[in-house]
Amino acid sequence: MAFLQLQALCKRYGPIDAVVATDLSVEQGEFVSLLGPSGCGKTTTLQMIAGFVDVSAGRILLDGRDITHAKPASRGLGVVFQSYALFPHMTVRDNVAFGLKMRKVSAADIERRVSRVLELVRLTPHAERYPRELSGGQRQRVALARALVIEPPVLLLDEPLSNLDANLREEMQFEIRRIQREVGITTLMVTHDQAEALSISDRVVVMQAGRITQIDEPYHLYEHPRTRFISGFVGKANLLRGDRDASGAAQVRHEPGDGELVLSLRPEKIDLVPAGTGRLQGRVVMRYFLGSQWLYRIETPIGEITVVRRNDGDAPMNEGFAVGLDWPSDLLRVLSVDEVPA
Amino acid sequence: MSVLRDTGRGYLLSAPALALFFGLLVLPLALTLVLSFNVFDYEIGVKGGEWTLAQYANLLTDSYFYEIFLRTFWISALVTLLCVVIGVPEAYILSRMGTPWRSIFLILILTPLLISVVVRAFGWSLLLGADGLINQAIQALGGRPIKMLYTPFAVILALVHVMLPFMIIPVWTSLQKLDASAEQAALSLGATQAQVMRMVVLPQVMPGVLSGTLIVFGLSASSFAIPGLLGGRRLKMVATVVYDQYLSELNWPMGAAIAVALLLINLLVMLSWNRLVEGRYKKSLGE
8 A cells, every 4th residue: 555645635715626536645765746837736735734734525644544634743744845934043953953852852862863964965064053044055955854854754845946046946956856865755745847846756746726637757747748738837849730540540630720639749859851851841930049959939831830959069040941840650649638627 | 325325415304303303302301301400499499500419319318219119110010021921922813813803903902002091091990999890890799899999900900901002013013024834844843832832933023022022111111191090199100209299299300300210220121121132032033
């Protein structure tokens, strides 16, 4: 049986359903992300697991124990908040030691465990500082250390990186993953940033309007998005009309008009070939330089298509240039149209 | 800012406020200080050109004044303590209320400030008097009437009532700055609700409690209307004694000397309290 289990979990705020019949199983040591736009119920789900929000219906099981209605303190979970929620009147060491003091751990043990966890998050030199004297990334590490020191069965991260600037965010992603691996702790992270979810999770849970719409490993999620919403939310996608050919394989319809299928084609899967060859003809409308890549917007008879090509050092195509587009037909993904009403 | 400073326009802009401050506060205080050193004669009155330390000598040697000052300060200290005990939890509950109720209760707390202290003091004397409402109720139930009016009890009760908003508002302001998730964090780390209050909330609202105590203590120690109306002729506090000296004894220099002494002692108490509390919390909470 899974280590952490949500069974038909629901949360209603008056007439509004914030979370609807959510089922999720998280294995021990797994890193799972809850991904979705704001208001999709991911934070509410996390808060129900942490015990800050009452559960309307359903059950939460931790290692076989029903914790649905347990007090936050008795769940013993480690929580890292979006705002970090550090105690501003305590030093880093006192912040980290707080949970151990509440557990009446002996002074010598507190000293030992706090030092070890500060080592783990690389904050030993800042132990006597106050939170306001630290940078955003350092505060984040304090919050992580404070949650980890009590050796919780599950670590809950609520948008842990959204208050950091872009460079630091990437660095902390890898840092969180390193620490999670080192400790081997079961982790559930809430995020609205798909890149964050894809890069460090074992599995990603996509939520939309209070429901889970897809649970998959990051690579599989990216390659096989189930719905139109997911294909646009996780990575970039060209949405095309299509139908089935004689053999039953999906194909793009080249004449404008209603196709019966909605297809998704990732921009980096499209090859640019000399004009007159390929499956589709077009003209470069705009190009953007992204450093390692070029992003082209290409006007075609079936609408504007985004193409991403690796920057291989050759001169890029100019705007107005006529090109042909080609792609392996097995990389077209058929999307389900039965979407959750937003 | 530097433009204002360099051209002197800043001084010009603050001139009206400075003039008001100088004319209504500094000048009268200086005159009071001068008056306290003037010679007083019961036959003639104040002798403008002659100087003496007799008033201050009197103040230091007469045990009557010691008693008055001591009483004023213990009553003020007790009022301050009661305001902390009642006001801090009240402010906390207020900050946790939902949208319509919070503003309603905040206004309810502030409305007493809109009613004259004198009116409120009379209200209390109607309740607490020898045949006031409370004693009538006690007698109706077969008990013996209790003396409440003209006792420290009445003065303290009324002062707490008047001063409570001055404690609640600064504490409420510091509560606004609190990160609610810090309390959730403490709960998830195994703290009980009481521990969260004591170890997380209270230390963070100490600056508000400090300003509240300073305001309440200062206003209580120099309060006049409530001790005057509810303390009566027997239970004197410093401000009522100053009033007596000025208007009954007509000994203005003595009244001035007591007023100066009250100001100085008040200042001393408040400054040392401020240092004591701020010293403990400044390092951790910053400016």
